[in-house]
Amino acid sequence: MITLVRVDNRLIHGQVVEAWLPHLKVSRVVVADDEAASSPLIRAAMALAVQSAIEVQILPLAQVDFAALSKDGVRTLVLLRDVTSVPFAFQHGLVMDQLNLGNVHFGTGRRQVSPSVFLAEGELQALQQLSEQGVRVEARAVPAEKSVDLPDLTERWSKAG
Amino acid sequence: MVGLVIASHGRLADELVSTAEQIVGKLPAVATCSIEPGGPVEDLRAKMKQAVKAVDEGDGVIIMADLFGGTPCKESLMMCQRMNLEVLAGVNLPMLLKANSLRSEQMALSEMANQLASYGQRNITCASALLREAQQPRT
Numbered sequence: 001m002i003t004l005v006r007v008d009n010r011l012i013h014g015q016v017v018e019a020w021l022p023h024l025k026v027s028r029v030v031v032a033d034d035e036a037a038s039s040p041l042i043r044a045a046m047a048l049a050v051q052s053a054i055e056v057q058i059l060p061l062a063q064v065d066f067a068a069l070s071k072d073g074v075r076t077l078v079l080l081r082d083v084t085s086v087p088f089a090f091q092h093g094l095v096m097d098q099l100n101l102g103n104v105h106f107g108t109g110r111r112q113v114s115p116s117v118f119l120a121e122g123e124l125q126a127l128q129q130l131s132e133q134g135v136r137v138e139a140r141a142v143p144a145e146k147s148v149d150l151p152d153l154t155e156r157w158s159k160a161g
Numbered sequence: 162m163v164g165l166v167i168a169s170h171g172r173l174a175d176e177l178v179s180t181a182e183q184i185v186g187k188l189p190a191v192a193t194c195s196i197e198p199g200g201p202v203e204d205l206r207a208k209m210k211q212a213v214k215a216v217d218e219g220d221g222v223i224i225m226a227d228l229f230g231g232t233p234c235k236e237s238l239m240m241c242q243r244m245n246l247e248v249l250a251g252v253n254l255p256m257l258l259k260a261n262s263l264r265s266e267q268m269a270l271s272e273m274a275n276q277l278a279s280y281g282q283r284n285i286t287c288a289s290a291l292l293r294e295a296q297q298p299r300t
Binding site: 014015018019022040041044045047048141142143144145 | 291
C-alpha cells in the first residue's frame, strides 16, 4: 500500500531519513528514478542511509510495478525526482490519495510557491489534473511544517509571475 | 516534555539548532547559549540559567555542550548540582535530532541522557568504509 508519494529532487536525504520515515512508519521505500538506478554508487549510498529494517528499492521509473506496490500490505513511501514523473506513475497503476511536494528546486521558467518548491507552468497544470482525479496535492518539506495545498500553490504561482 | 539547551563556544549552538530545524522542522522547548571570545563567564552563566528556565516544563532539562572540559560544559556541571539537569558533552547533529524525537518516549532523564551519549557516538562512522562494504558482492 502506498502511504505517501513524495516529489523530492534529492530523493533519499536527511529530511526523508530523519523526519518522514519515523513519521510515516513505512516498511519500504521505493525510489523510482532512472539516474539513481543507473549508478551502483548512488544506490549503495542511498540504501546505506536508511536503517536496515526498512526495505529500499531503487529502480528506473519504467521498471517499477506501481500497481503491485499499491495492492500489497506493505506501507510504502514512493520517491520521485520531479513532478513530470508523477502522471507516468499514476497512469501505470500508482494508487495515491495524497501527493507531497518536498524539494523541487529553482530552474528556468519556474516560480517559487513555497520555501522549497518551484514550479513550471506545465508542472502546475499536471498537478491540477491530478487534483481533479482526487489526489490531494500539498507542498511540505517536513511533517512538522504547515502544508500548503494546491489552491494556495496556484495562487502563489500566479502572484509570482 | 524534557527541555533541551545547546551550549557552545561561538555560533555552533545556534547554527546546530538551525541546521536541525532545516532537517526536521521547528524544535520545541530548545534554547541555545554561547560564550563569545572575550565574553565574561558571568554572562554565560546568566544566559545558561535563563535558557534552562525557558525550556524547563517540569520534566527536567538536558544540556548538550560542545566540548568536555570547555567553559559551557563546566558551567553546566555547576548547575546540575542544584537542578533536575543532565549534561552531555561533544554534541553532534545526530544526537540533537535523536534528543528531539526521544522526548516523546517515557523514560527517566538520566536514562535519556545515557542513550543520547551512546547514540551520538554510534553515529560517528567512517562512511566511506561502510560504502565500500555495501558495494562488496556478498559471498
